[in-house]
Amino acid sequence: MKADHKPPQADTQSGGFLGLSISTLLGGGVWVMIARLFTQIAQLAGFVAAARFLSPEEFGFFAFVSAIAFLLVVVSEGGWAEFIMRADHGEQHLPQLATIALVSGASFTIMGFLVSLSIGWLWFSTWQTWLFLLFSLWFIPAAVNTVYDGTLVHRNLLNRQAVIRIVAEAAGLAVTLFGLWVGWNILALVVGRLVTHFLALAGGIRVIGWIKPAWPNRMVLGEVLHFARYIVSVRFIVFGRSYSGTLAVGALLSLADAGYYRAAERIVAAFSELVGEPARMLAWVIFRRAAGQAVDNRGGDPVSRAGNLFLPVLFAVAAPVYVGLILVAPNLVDTALGATWAPVALVVKILAVRQLLSFQGYVTEPLLSVRGEVQRLWPLSLMISVASIGMMLVLAPFGLVYAAVGQCVAAGFAGVLAIWFQSRYGKLNWPRITANSGLIALAAAVMFVGVSSIAHWPIELQLPAYSQLAVQVLVGALIYLGVLYASWRWTGWLKSGH
Structure with missing residues (x-):
C-alpha cells in the first residue's frame, strides 16, 4: 500500500495550545513517556542480564565494538526524520527520502561487510569477525526507519509510534535474554538489537504503509542533503562526546x-x-x-x-x-x-x-x-x-x-x-x-x-x-x-x- 502523503486533518485543527488540543498534546506526550519508560526498562533489563553473564572486561570489549557500529548508524540515519518533522512540506518528498535512506543504509552495510571480511582475518578471531558482520546488518533498517519515525511524529501519531517501540523493544529483549541464557554471550546483545531494528521498521510500514521509493531529483536531493549535513555533523560530534569516555578509559586505563x-x-x-x-x-x-x-x-x-x-x-x-x-x-x-x-x-x-x-x-x-x-x-x-x-x-x-x-x-x-x-x-x-x-x-x-x-x-x-x-x-x-x-x-x- 502506498503511503498517503497528506497530513491528517487533526494537524490543522485550530484551538487548544498552538493548534493542538490539550488532550492531543498531553496524550501524545504520555504515550512517548510510556514508550520511553518501557524502552529504558527493557534496555536496562538486557544490560543487567549482560552484567550478570559477562565480566567487566567482556562488557568493555562489547562497548568498544558497538561504538564503531553506532558511529556508522548515526551517519546512515542522516537527518531524514528531522527533515520530515521540521515543516509541512517534508512529507511531499517521502518517496525520495525513502530512496535516500535505502541507499545510505545499503552503502554502510556493504562497507561494513567489506571491512569486516578484509581485516577480520588479520586481527580478530572467527567469532569476532561474525560479530562485526552482524553489527553491519543494523544499518539498513535503522536508516529506513528514520523516515517512518519522522512521518509518525509529523502526523502526531505518537501513540502508534509508542506501541511500535514497545513491541520492538520487548521482542529484542526476549531474544537477548534467551541468547544469554543459552550461552551466546556478546552475540546475544547484537542479535537482540537487530531484532528490535527490524520490528520497528515493520511497525512503521504497518501504520504508514509502504513508501514506494522514487529517485530524487537534483533539487530535492540538494535540499535534503543541505539540511541533513547539519544534523549529521551535529550527531557525529555528539557521538564523539558520548563515546569518548568509553574509548579513552579503555585505551588509557583498561x-x-x-x-x-x-x-x-x-x-x-x-x-x-x-x-x-x-x-x-x-x-x-x-x-x-x-x-x-x-x-x-x-x-x-x-x-x-x-x-x-x-x-x-x-x-x-x-x-x-x-x-x-x-x-x-x-x-x-x-x-x-x-x-x-x-x-x-x-x-x-x-x-x-x-x-x-x-x-x-x-x-x-x-x-x-x-x-x-x-x-x-x-x-x-x-x-x-x-x-x-x-x-x-x-x-x-x-x-x-x-x-x-x-x-x-x-x-x-x-x-x-x-x-x-x-x-x-x-x-x-x-x-x-x-x-x-x-x-x-x-x-x-x-x-x-x-x-x-x-x-x-x-x-x-x-x-x-x-x-x-x-x-x-x-x-x-x-x-x-x-x-x-x-x-x-x-x-x-x-x-x-x-
Whole structure:
C-alpha cells in the first residue's frame, strides 16, 4: 500500500495550545513517556542480564565494538526524520527520502561487510569477525526507519509510534535474554538489537504503509542533503562526546575500567533518555506549531512564549530524576548489578550531576531548526564536544572519578553555551525561564536534604539494598511533589510565558 502523503486533518485543527488540543498534546506526550519508560526498562533489563553473564572486561570489549557500529548508524540515519518533522512540506518528498535512506543504509552495510571480511582475518578471531558482520546488518533498517519515525511524529501519531517501540523493544529483549541464557554471550546483545531494528521498521510500514521509493531529483536531493549535513555533523560530534569516555578509559586505563565507565554511562543514559526523548519529541511538535502561529496583538512571539513555558516544565521533570539518581546510586547499582560493579556507583552520581547541568540542551535542535538557524547547531556541538573530549583526554589517565568530574566541568560549559544560543538565535527569554524555575530548584534541594537526612535509618534497620532504594524513592517523591505543589499554590508561578 502506498503511503498517503497528506497530513491528517487533526494537524490543522485550530484551538487548544498552538493548534493542538490539550488532550492531543498531553496524550501524545504520555504515550512517548510510556514508550520511553518501557524502552529504558527493557534496555536496562538486557544490560543487567549482560552484567550478570559477562565480566567487566567482556562488557568493555562489547562497548568498544558497538561504538564503531553506532558511529556508522548515526551517519546512515542522516537527518531524514528531522527533515520530515521540521515543516509541512517534508512529507511531499517521502518517496525520495525513502530512496535516500535505502541507499545510505545499503552503502554502510556493504562497507561494513567489506571491512569486516578484509581485516577480520588479520586481527580478530572467527567469532569476532561474525560479530562485526552482524553489527553491519543494523544499518539498513535503522536508516529506513528514520523516515517512518519522522512521518509518525509529523502526523502526531505518537501513540502508534509508542506501541511500535514497545513491541520492538520487548521482542529484542526476549531474544537477548534467551541468547544469554543459552550461552551466546556478546552475540546475544547484537542479535537482540537487530531484532528490535527490524520490528520497528515493520511497525512503521504497518501504520504508514509502504513508501514506494522514487529517485530524487537534483533539487530535492540538494535540499535534503543541505539540511541533513547539519544534523549529521551535529550527531557525529555528539557521538564523539558520548563515546569518548568509553574509548579513552579503555585505551588509557583498561577494558575493565571501560566496562565500569560504560556501565555508569548506560545507567545515567537510561534516565536521561527517559527525560530527553519525550522532551525532544514534544519540543518538535510545540515549536513547529508555534512557528505557524501569527504574532499576537501584544507583539508576543509564539515560539518564544512556548519555550519560556516549556523549559521550566522540563526542569520540573529533570530535576527530581537526576537529583534522585544521585541519592539512590549505591543501592541502585548494588541491586541491579551486584557487588562486582560497586565502583560504578560514584561515577553514576557524578554523571547525574553532568546531566542536570545540561538538561536545557534537549530542546536546542528543534528550537533552532524551526527558527531557520539549524546551521548554528554545528559550531555549538563542536565547541561542546571539544570541551568534553578534551577534559576526558586530560583527566582519564588519573582514574574513573577524575574522568567523570571533568565531564561535569564540560557540561557546565555546555549548559551556558546552550542558554546563549537559545537566547540569541532561538529568542527565548532566559531571565523569565530562570524566574519560573526558582521554586523547582528549591523543591529539588529540599528533596535532597530530606532524603539525605534519613539515609541512615534503612541502614540501621539492616534493610536489603532494594528496600532501601524503595524507601529513598518514595520519600523523595513525596517531599518533592509536596514542596512543588505548595510553592505553586502559594505563588502561582508559571502562569505566563511572556
